[in-house]
Amino acid sequence: MSGSFSASNIFLQSNINGGRRCAACKYLRRRCSQDCILAPYFHHSQPERFVCVHRIFGASNVARMLQHVPAHNRAQAADAIATEAYMRVEDPVYGCTAIIARLQHEIHKAQNELVMLKAHITIHKACQQQQLQNISGQSSNQLMFPAEVHWDMDDNALLLPDFPPNLF
């Protein structure tokens, strides 16, 4: 009897993992059906990946999220969900938003520096134009700046809402 039971059990298990249960079904201690939506993305060889995802999102939430995504995008979606879950496990307070905040800060710094550099370059160019005029014998004493260049800085310039968000 046990032999026939194990044979039918193997028959029912997903073929995606070579007959073995996926990491999700193994963790949840359930049968891994052939149409298990999690099986393609949570291989049995990476149990910790599903542990993170289950801890943060929950298996049913992840299955639902993947079902709502077109099939050709599910692998990317599962990877992104696993990444977010991992980051949240590593940093329970901020998760991946810590990286977002840091990147936004770095972008603002770089933008400020770029604006200053371009201003300096403009000044240098103007000085050189002045020198050109002097060399060519022109009498203008004015330091000519390119009239059409100005530096717009949007007061509310944000690539994305900064963390903490004020979305609600």
Add this chain to the structure above:
Amino acid sequence: MTSNPSFAPTGGSSVASAAATHPYPAPASSTSASPSPCAACKFLRRKCHPECVFAPYFLADQPQKFISVHRVFGASNVTKLLREIPAGDREDAVNSLAYEAEMRIRDPVYGCVGVISILHHELRKLQLELSFARAELARYQTGGAGHPADVAANNGSLWGNGSFDMGVVGGGGLMGGAPAAPTGFGLLGGHFYRPSAAGGEEKPGFGLGPA
């Protein structure tokens, strides 16, 4: 498990602040003032106890915040997460969860990871621009660009028309090939940090008047 933590939000007790901001009419049968249910308990249709873990962070006037978090993470998972975090950090944790949930709802495939990819790409672009700018400034400062011929040749600048317009970035996701959708731009009302040349074109030999 920690002993009874303080669930008071920053700036006051949850019950008092919730009641003060949005007082619901008290039921006629109640013998004492009933605190208004938090957004979580209202959504879950359950009684909001004074020690409700959600009450300090999901106020009744922000139902969408809890709906998003519940949709992505689930109330029970959020409860477990919050109980593992010191009380002082819970507000930040809730805000970050709300942000992450909102990003995932707006981009069901990439979520926050897509945002990170876009920002990373933007930063790399800026760093490249910075390296060009530093090199050009260094040329001016060392006098390498001081020759009149160099000035005429370089009036176009390394940026062509001199403008710097950060458009929507849509390529190069973390996911290997598939472009991360530009979910941040426009959808969330963000603006571009955009120093621009008003005329758009840096005319060669600017400032030179008629001979």
